[in-house]
Amino acid sequence: MRYVHVSASGKINPALYVGPVRPDGYHDLDIFFESLDIFDEIEAKIARSGPVALQLKGDAEGVPADSTNLAVRAAELLRERYNVEQSAELIITKRIPVAGGMAGGSANAAGALLACNELWELGLSQQELMDIGADIGADVPFCLLGSLARGAGKGEKLHSIQPGNMHFWVLVTFDDGLSTPAVFTKLDELRAERGEDSDQALAKAKARADQLEALLSEQDTAKPAQLMTNQLQEAALALRPDLAAAVETISEFGLVTILSGSGPTIGILGEDYDSANAIAGHVRHLLPDATVRRANGPAAGAHLRHAE
Ligand code: C5P
Numbered sequence: 187m188r189y190v191h192v193s194a195s196g197k198i199n200p201a202l203y204v205g206p207v208r209p210d211g212y213h214d215l216d217i218f219f220e221s222l223d224i225f226d227e228i229e230a231k232i233a234r235s236g237p238v239a240l241q242l243k244g245d246a247e248g249v250p251a252d253s254t255n256l257a258v259r260a261a262e263l264l265r266e267r268y269n270v271e272q273s274a275e276l277i278i279t280k281r282i283p284v285a286g287g288m289a290g291g292s293a294n295a296a297g298a299l300l301a302c303n304e305l306w307e308l309g310l311s312q313q314e315l316m317d318i319g320a321d322i323g324a325d326v327p328f329c330l331l332g333s334l335a336r337g338a339g340k341g342e343k344l345h346s347i348q349p350g351n352m353h354f355w356v357l358v359t360f361d362d363g364l365s366t367p368a369v370f371t372k373l374d375e376l377r378a379e380r381g382e383d384s385d386q387a388l389a390k391a392k393a394r395a396d397q398l399e400a401l402l403s404e405q406d407t408a409k410p411a412q413l414m415t416n417q418l419q420e421a422a423l424a425l426r427p428d429l430a431a432a433v434e435t436i437s438e439f440g441l442v443t444i445l446s447g448s449g450p451t452i453g454i455l456g457e458d459y460d461s462a463n464a465i466a467g468h469v470r471h472l473l474p475d476a477t478v479r480r481a482n483g484p485a486a487g488a489h490l491r492h493a494e
Pocket of ligand 1 (some may be wrong): 210211212213214216271322323324325339340365367370
């Protein structure tokens with residue numbers, strides 16, 4: 187192959203429960219993922235040799251264009267594991283908000299794995315790519331799988347959930363991102379101050395999470411919305427007073443919010459297409475400084491658009 191084009195979707199987390207920190211620095215999670223129809227485009231061109239190169243386009247402010255970029259790391263890991271002599275030039279067009287809790291970097295890594303698997307004709311299965319992706323980041327396996335899923339471990343032990351309906355989301359995004367490790371550390375601190383046991387926090391959430399899983403496969407969208415919880419939210423709000431103020435404003439208006447991942451993106455689930463559009467209009471008035479957009483899910487995970 188000479189050229190491969192892949193689209194890779196961002197995600198929201200309909201629920202996220204956090205357990206104890208593990209020896210590898212990750213936390214055990216019970217996490218729900220939903221792909222949204224906001225896509226980054228990953229193009230890969232064949233190069234004869236040298237390190238994998240990267241060019242960024244679109245809304246890429248704050249994204250590294252060097253070897254620390256997750257897409258470059260993913261492509262280099264694939265090369266190393268499978269002794270690939272050829273190299274690649276990656277071109278990524280960013281649309282997923284950066285550092286927003288929507289897995290933008292992980293989606294790019296997933297897209298790079300899928301694109302380079304085709305470009306270098308490695309013939310790896312989705313599961314093999316997901317296993318390699320887990321070594322790059324906790325969200326990368328889901329970004330390959332897509333749609334709707336629940337994850338255990340650090341979020342990489344996934345099973346798919348059959349979606350019962352489409353979800354019409356309103357997303358509130360902010361210019362300033364949040365650091366994922368900082369949010370997890372803040373939650374550990376808040377729990378330590380309260381003497382709260384993280385093992386128990388995860389175990390206690392299981393029944394509610396099981397109920398959410400069952401409801402997500404039913405047609406009704408109002409009931410699952412009532413069970414959506416993110417245990418990272420209090421930590422994210424503690425770190426970001428502006429985010430706490432935005433959540434309060436939306437809640438006072440009578441809408442239920444859910445933080446995506448470690449934030450700061452906030453999701454609001456509309457009952458249908460029209461009500462989601464109406465909610466987006468209201469929230470734009472409530473928060474004139476934030477960016478409000480619509481997104482629908484579940485969408486496909488990283489997928490091939492073109493290869494030649
Ligand atoms: O895997 P990823 O690079 O996306 O994770 C970023 C950071 O978020 C990790 O280094 C860790 O500090 C935190 N994290 C965690 N537990 C998880 C996922 C992420 O503590 N399950």
